[in-house]
Amino acid sequence: xxxxxxxxxxxxxxxxxxxxxxxxxxxxxxxxxxxxxxxxxxxxxxxxxxxxxxxxxxxxxxxxxxxxxxxxxxxxxxxxxxxxxxxxxxxxxxxxxxxxxxxxxxxxxxxxxxxxxxxxxxxxxxxxxxxxxxxxxxxxxx
Amino acid sequence: xxxxxxxxxxxxxxxxxxxxxxxxxxxxxxxxxxxxxxxxxxxxxxxxxxxxxxxxxxxxxxxxxxxxxxxxxxxxxxxxxxxxxxxxxxxxxxxxxxxxxxxxxxxxxxxxxxxxxxxxxxxxxxxxxxxxxxxxxxxxxx
Numbered sequence: 410x411x412x413x414x415x416x417x418x419x420x421x422x423x424x425x426x427x428x429x430x431x432x433x434x435x436x437x438x439x440x441x442x443x444x445x446x447x448x449x450x451x452x453x454x455x456x457x458x459x460x461x462x463x464x465x466x467x468x469x470x471x472x473x474x475x476x477x478x479x480x481x482x483x484x485x486x487x488x489x490x491x492x493x494x495x496x497x498x499x500x501x502x503x504x505x506x507x508x509x510x511x512x513x514x515x516x517x518x519x520x521x522x523x524x525x526x527x528x529x530x531x532x533x534x535x536x537x538x539x540x541x542x543x544x545x546x547x548x549x550x551x
Numbered sequence: 552x553x554x555x556x557x558x559x560x561x562x563x564x565x566x567x568x569x570x571x572x573x574x575x576x577x578x579x580x581x582x583x584x585x586x587x588x589x590x591x592x593x594x595x596x597x598x599x600x601x602x603x604x605x606x607x608x609x610x611x612x613x614x615x616x617x618x619x620x621x622x623x624x625x626x627x628x629x630x631x632x633x634x635x636x637x638x639x640x641x642x643x644x645x646x647x648x649x650x651x652x653x654x655x656x657x658x659x660x661x662x663x664x665x666x667x668x669x670x671x672x673x674x675x676x677x678x679x680x681x682x683x684x685x686x687x688x689x690x691x692x693x
Binding site: 446447449450451452453458461462465466468469470471472485486487488489490491494495507508509510511514515516517518520521523524525 | 589593595603613631636637660
């Protein structure tokens with residue numbers, strides 16, 4: 410999660426919402442990404458989506474059954490379903506997101522019978538540091 | 552929707568699930584895409600995601616408020632939330648998808664108070680042709 414936080418800081422530097430994600434495979438980080446929405450004009454450019462794409466390209470697969478994803482914020486519904494499609498083994502996230510999250514909030518993506526893969530989920534990892542970064546970002550925006 | 556069906560046929564030719572999408576802005580198609588998951592090793596390579604990226608890059612924006620999306624299959628939860636993030640004006644889809652859809656089925660992405668943009672939705676457009684293409688594809692797979 411510390412590496413995901415470093416990625417989140419990179420997002421902050423380019424005025425993107427500071428969310429970072431890394432994917433680990435066999436003890437090694439094989440993909441790391443931060444939100445890249447504004448400058449590339451891509452509303453789907455969330456850290457998780459970008460990290461999943463990178464990991465899949467690296468392993469030449471569409472399924473990441475042996476991979477673990479760490480992300481600083483509870484994934485939104487788009488990213489949560491992408492995690493399901495990619496069959497990621499475990500999902501660890503930092504801050505909870507009552508307004509935009511899709512795991513423990515809103516549509517609770519993994520709680521439906523039509524969700525064909527549910528990772529093992531660990532919420533609130535390094536929660537304070539992950540949340541503080543986001544609060545800092547949005548406070549500066551006001 | 553006829554143009555989206557032509558895109559879906561292209562997916563079929565490369566052994567991808569035959570789903571196609573187009574985005575219309577001011578009466579013109581500005582983006583068209585079909586599922587591209589297998590060969591680029593990208594589990595997020597659904598027609599809608601690819602079309603949204605293309606349209607945003609073309610208009611140099613992350614918001615498609617004046618755009619209408621046509622897709623041959625009810626969007627999955629990932630794509631439905633991407634449509635919400637992109638603030639697309641209207642969503643027209645062909646076949647309903649009780650097993651994997653995220654609009655009228657499963658997590659019903661647009662029905663939550665945490666969903667900040669809900670497009671106008673028209674389901675079942677050219678439903679028979681869209682569904683027949685998918686049935687044909689999956690029958691050949693058996």
